[in-house]
Amino acid sequence: xxxxxxxxxxxxxxxxxxxxxxxxxxxxxxxxxxxxxxxxxxxxxxxxxxxxxxxxxxxxxxxxxxxxxxxxxxxxxxxxxxxxxxxxxxxxxxxx
Amino acid sequence: xxxxxxxxxxxxxxxxxxxxxxxxxxxxxxxxxxxxxxxxxxxxxxxxxxxxxxxxxxxxxxxxxxxxxxxxxxxxxxxxxxxxxxxxxxxxxxxxxxxxxxxxxxxxxxxxxxxxxxxxxxxxxxxxxxxxxxxxxxxxxxxxxxxxxxxxxxxxxxxxxxxxxxxxxxxxxxxxxxxxxxxxxxxxxxxxxxxxxxxxxxxxxxxxxxxxxxxxxxxxxxxxxxxxxxxxxxxxxxxxxxxxxxxxxxxxx
Numbered sequence: 498x499x500x501x502x503x504x505x506x507x508x509x510x511x512x513x514x515x516x517x518x519x520x521x522x523x524x525x526x527x528x529x530x531x532x533x534x535x536x537x538x539x540x541x542x543x544x545x546x547x548x549x550x551x552x553x554x555x556x557x558x559x560x561x562x563x564x565x566x567x568x569x570x571x572x573x574x575x576x577x578x579x580x581x582x583x584x585x586x587x588x589x590x591x592x593x
Numbered sequence: 594x595x596x597x598x599x600x601x602x603x604x605x606x607x608x609x610x611x612x613x614x615x616x617x618x619x620x621x622x623x624x625x626x627x628x629x630x631x632x633x634x635x636x637x638x639x640x641x642x643x644x645x646x647x648x649x650x651x652x653x654x655x656x657x658x659x660x661x662x663x664x665x666x667x668x669x670x671x672x673x674x675x676x677x678x679x680x681x682x683x684x685x686x687x688x689x690x691x692x693x694x695x696x697x698x699x700x701x702x703x704x705x706x707x708x709x710x711x712x713x714x715x716x717x718x719x720x721x722x723x724x725x726x727x728x729x730x731x732x733x734x735x736x737x738x739x740x741x742x743x744x745x746x747x748x749x750x751x752x753x754x755x756x757x758x759x760x761x762x763x764x765x766x767x768x769x770x771x772x773x774x775x776x777x778x779x780x781x782x783x784x785x786x787x788x789x790x791x792x793x794x795x796x797x798x799x800x801x802x803x804x805x806x807x808x809x810x811x812x813x814x815x816x817x818x819x820x821x822x823x824x825x826x827x828x829x830x831x832x833x834x835x836x837x838x839x840x841x842x843x844x845x846x
Contacts (some may be wrong), residue, residue: 533635533636533663533666534604534635535663535800536602536604536800536820538801550800550801550820551800551819551820552604553603553604553605553606553609553612553635553819554606554608554609554612556608557608581603581819581820581823582823582824582825583612583613583615583616583819583824583825584616584824584825585615585616585619585623585824585825585826586623586822586824586825586826586827586828589596589623589827589828589829589830590827590828590829590830591829591830592792592793592813592829592830592831592832593830593832
């Protein structure tokens, strides 16, 4: 039986409301839009969206977290994005 | 012994101006040169390139760089290159440079490189024009790297370093999703490095990867993406190999 073009099965949200697809498109926007940030990962964990990765500044981290929270209002967004450490190294590696 | 500092993926923009400068100003104390492994800007705009230029200008050590995919996003890689070169950096694409480090001649061969994947799991030059061009472009980058390393050997460098943005090996991608490995590097780069020979290969691009790897030919590879090394840069001490026959020449006959 072909369900092409028909209403989704009972209990299945329309594709436009599907959290996984929304997160995938949001990730594309973060990577390709003004943020240009490929270092942030967005993953669906049940009803929560988890953000991880390392970005160059606290400003970028806040921009990403605010954007995701606004776009996915109603879902819990957990931001674990860290800011890159810009301190000098305390040792060198000897490649003897 | 030479001391090579390296970092990639610093993704600078106006709001990060000055973040790396304090650490970079310590370079003359701990390094002989600085290698920048691409993705120096966020979008590859001239404005962002000028931020990087101010960060690296007048550091007191030679700066050798390749661009990354971010540095090409605004379709003005030539402008980005010119701005960085005005600040004193050597920006390599399919060419090499020799740096004098306290009497030792260090050759750096550089290309951004490209993707395609690794042995047994790589894209092939087949099918749609876009797919064929994808693989051909990666092949051209690798070929230019091999030729540049060969040229450095002919010039008698004491040490040779291959500098790329994309990874030559899968080792340093560990931590990245397996599904995106073909977009993170290409075995063609490693094949070029092993064919021509090198003392170290440095790359960036894989933020979730790991620092240490090695080519099949035994060349050490270091992923210096800033999120991986967790510092403004890392420093590697490299030792020039004894010329073949040197020990015999000085020993008993």
